[in-house]
Amino acid sequence: MMSKAIYERFYRSLYRIRRVEEEIARIYPSDKIKSPVHLSIGQEAVSVGVCEALRPDDVVFGTYRSHAYYLAKGGDLKKMLAELYGKATGCAKGKGGSMHLIDAAHGVMGASAVVGTTIPNAVGYAYALRLQRKDSVVVSFFGDGATDEGVFYESLNFAALKQLPIIFICENNFYAIHTHLLSRHKDANLCGRVRAYGIPAEQIDNNDILKINERVKGVVDLLRAKQGGPFFFECLTYRWKEHVGPNDDFHLGYRSYEEARTWVEGDQVRRLAALIAPQSRERIETQVEEEIRAAIVCAEDEPFPEAQELLTDVTGD
Amino acid sequence: MMSKAIYERFYRSLYRIRRVEEEIARIYPSDKIKSPVHLSIGQEAVSVGVCEALRPDDVVFGTYRSHAYYLAKGGDLKKMLAELYGKATGCAKGKGGSMHLIDAAHGVMGASAVVGTTIPNAVGYAYALRLQRKDSVVVSFFGDGATDEGVFYESLNFAALKQLPIIFICENNFYAIHTHLLSRHKDANLCGRVRAYGIPAEQIDNNDILKINERVKGVVDLLRAKQGGPFFFECLTYRWKEHVGPNDDFHLGYRSYEEARTWVEGDQVRRLAALIAPQSRERIETQVEEEIRAAIVCAEDEPFPEAQELLTDVTGD
Amino acid sequence: MERILSYVDAIREATDQQMAEDPSVVVFGLDVDDPKAIQGTTRGLAEKYGPERVFGTPLSEEAMTGAAIGMALAGLRPIHIHIRMDFLMLAMNQLVNVAAKSRYMYGGQVHVPMVVRCMIGKSWGQGAQHSQGLHSFFMHVPGLKVVAPTNPYDAKGCLIQAIRDNDPVIYVEHRILHFQKGIVPEERYGIPPGRARVLEEGRDVTLVGISHMLTECLRARCYLETINVHAEVIDPIWLSPLDIETIVKSVKKTGRLCVVDNGWTTCGASAEIVTRVIERLQGEREVVVHRMGYAPATCPPTPSLEDLYYPNARTIASAVYDLVKGGRNHWLPEEREGLQEMEFRGPF
Amino acid sequence: MERILSYVDAIREATDQQMAEDPSVVVFGLDVDDPKAIQGTTRGLAEKYGPERVFGTPLSEEAMTGAAIGMALAGLRPIHIHIRMDFLMLAMNQLVNVAAKSRYMYGGQVHVPMVVRCMIGKSWGQGAQHSQGLHSFFMHVPGLKVVAPTNPYDAKGCLIQAIRDNDPVIYVEHRILHFQKGIVPEERYGIPPGRARVLEEGRDVTLVGISHMLTECLRARCYLETINVHAEVIDPIWLSPLDIETIVKSVKKTGRLCVVDNGWTTCGASAEIVTRVIERLQGEREVVVHRMGYAPATCPPTPSLEDLYYPNARTIASAVYDLVKGGRNHWLPEEREGLQEMEFRGPF
């Protein structure tokens, strides 16, 4: 059993991510965020469950659907919103945008708009950690779509060969944009594929944040103790919003609201809310709302990058 | 039980390939063949066993280690040798060289010097056959090295998804150049990896030409009858010569002659020779020797391509 | 009666007509059969021609490009679609090492009739990895053809031509050009490689615009007219093979060349065009040249930097002004309302 | 005492010295630890620094390039080796979309200090897929550095510089250059980017040679001397960033520029160098230019065509002769014995 304090931590993180993204969706039609936002609403439990099992010096790599794990791992909210607004104070000085959030100080090492590309980067990072005799671990987040790409398998192979301290987290929300996994793979057998590389693999099929956290924590402990190499989790989850943008998309017809219903009913934000005391909940929510409000004000007020930034950071000299 | 006639066919094909490559090795130090030759000596049984299960209108794709399957599938010997000599009458007019043998008329669709590259080409060809309602099948030959490349897995995935009429033949000779499979994969579990895609996979572990032929024939029949999709064979075999060039290389130390011994003892050329009558054998050998001698004379006598060929065949107009 | 279609519909029509006439044409790529249908360019095709000829694929750019080559070898005419040109980086091995080389390295025994449709993105925070115009890579490699139509008429004609062509063709679209409307005849027609088009005549300077930058060049021309500088605007259409004659002829007249690319300049299409013109005219006609393109940086998503990253009508006009007058004049025209929306609508 | 090393040993020494001094340097790639040790360039390193710092890899160019980036992000200085440049086509996504862009798209929060060693092949039937010089691709993309040392001295200095550099560096070798011998000091030294070297002075024409073609240019210079044409020969060394000033200064003197690349010309390094020189000198100095490179075809393995495919000392001399005299003179020097083996041996 987990303690109340932990539930409160989890709830704070879940609620914060949910509310940040709801605010992004609210602001979006104002065109102040000129960035293609890929919302994680509905999927937050994976990011929070995983990142709550990590230390600050552990490192995560991810995808353009980056808000949830960025925040869950401790990424700076102000810098994130400023980045979405394209401001000079953004985490990438406005040169990354929503799809390239980074917060190296908090172990968020980057995200890519090209599917699958950060997986080998994460593997290389894990190789370096091993060589440097550190006991940090790496988490590689990616969607089910990335499991179509060859580089995923090349990465698994190398990680297994070298027994690297890395955890692969596939957020399987069933779709790559509008195309179902079963239109892309003959069978939905991701864990089977991974096990064939000699990598233990486990499916967590219900978006259960507590289960995700517990299982990942167990594996992290093993990796830190240098017992065993990579591990793979397939976390089934569900994206409530459209692939990119702030809206619902059940009218498009590629998926039904029926399909979504069980996931919406199993919403982990609501679930955790019910596990903590009402006054704690109120306190958390008030604090988070305040933080978000302040961050939005900041993002709106801050300046755009100056012209000379155009040619800065291309190379180091 | 197979008929004597079939043993004779197999022996002719095996003996011919062996002798052609021995002749190449003999000629090589004369520098008349200015082409990096990758000999299949020791591995012929795979090519012959597979190709003898195919019809002329079936199609094979392969690698730079191309002599064996090119000849086994019916490729023109004269054009092959002329190609190695860089002559205008070569199968690619001297523009391909040893690594790019092709004989479209006999279903040899090409070879690549970049490992793994013809695998998706073969898959696409199989897709076309299905669309064109033909009952031909495609064979994709590749080495164990190609199973390291992501494109192999992408290709498996698509072939399985579309249930294409293709047979993947991995000639596992344990090494990619000088690096053993177990230095590249955590486990030697190629069949397991492939099965995870929903593709039936089978290892044939002793280079047995009769077994290879029988098993492939069975699968070809299924594919022609549109029963079942892709199939994967891992054929263990052994390269006797160095990776590229005409020499032995046991002195390099990356593998031992001990390791090779069982494979040399299980030589399928000798085995088949013993299965046919001495006078048939003599007849076959005489014919083959004559054919090879003539082809070499031809290759030596023929002209190099004219200067205007340099800019011909770049595009179609 | 002039028939007006959007660039998107022109592509759809070209595909539809070629599929109807030739059963060997197949269309595939990520999401070609999904509700968005690649901006509408593949709308209805799956229903009409069935899922064997029109299909979505896994995210496997390298293998699907390889498969396209295999299909082409087997007699099909595949059209493989990518919603961003950036993703072609995953397929370079198949494109550069196989597709481009097959005809030659097999001594003409085979050919590879395939079309690779790919889109350059711009604005709305596309940023580093969704905005690249990498056509110069494909121009560099013998054996590939490259086309970048800038209007609906050419979009249709070039696609038909590309599908009929027996070589691999990289067909470069631009997301902003998708919104263009223009005259598009109903019948099938091809726009053959190796013929550039002079869109506007002018005596003072030759402006060559590639992909979306052609539109900016046309707008720049309007700014320049107000100060009595007359630009001849040329659309190369096909980048490989490239019709350098038309450009040379123009520069022979104007003595000035400005090439504006939708990509980086270093080792880019603009370097190539400048060099070829110089090679042709040196010793014959004195010329001054200028090239423009993406800033030598990664594409920044923030609007304040993105505006500076791309050439636009006003910065082009300003550069041309310097080319004509000599020296640095710091002239920059005031933004003009009507020009923002200007579209070139033909007829041709 | 002059210390003579081969190009191969110069690379090995540079790697060894940097590994000894900096524990974050790691070396990997296919076959780096096998009996051939990448032509000897990695000989002994695995034994000396252990299998964690020097290791062979699976055949997974894309993932291993991605892994190199990840290592660099974590503070290592990876050297990733490919025995053919052609194989980089499998890693273009990581090189172009990730390595080149990381520093910028993360607003300077990270940098990617990695070296990609790759070799251009030639002769002995290397053919279509083992002979490409694709450095212009990497010159095109902001965020990458490119270097192509032509002699042992630079091979060592540029590799040391590349390893120390905080950006991704594409280090281009040529299999034939591996046989070169020359003076190589024992101490560690860097050859900084952005400084070309004038190897031979001359008043009549500026000859710029890239990679192995520099050697051919030096040979061509000897042929030209016999007819009293004096070529200034420049080695750009670093292609990105490119020291155009040194070339411009030379062309200002000679009025003639011939760039000979070890790659195709269209959108190639030769187009870029010609264009930059023209941009700089137009209106100031009349110049004539010429570029040479691979024939616009796929590389044929047969010697009769391969000879025509590459520029060589005699065809370069012939082209320069035309450049100097004007028109087409059909002069081609007789093959001279000693020149075949000529090596440039420094000192610098």
Ligand SMILES: Cc1ncc(C[n+]2csc(CCOP(=O)(O)OP(=O)(O)O)c2C)c(N)n1
């Ligand atoms: C290599 C590549 N191919 C195609 C795309 C276009 N694309 C963007 S997101 C996406 C779907 C990815 O799905 P998944 O990995 O499941 O992640 P999700 O969006 O569901 O979180 C696709 C195909 C891309 N960005 N990169």
Ligand SMILES: Cc1ncc(C[n+]2csc(CCOP(=O)(O)OP(=O)(O)O)c2C)c(N)n1
């Ligand atoms: C993509 C790629 N990487 C590396 C090489 C260099 N190389 C040439 S052959 C070879 C080994 C391939 O081994 P395998 O596939 O097992 O075939 P075999 O030579 O054993 O028949 C390698 C690594 C290559 N040609 N292509």
Ligand SMILES: [Mg+2]
């Ligand atoms: Mg998904």
Ligand SMILES: [Mg+2]
């Ligand atoms: Mg092998």
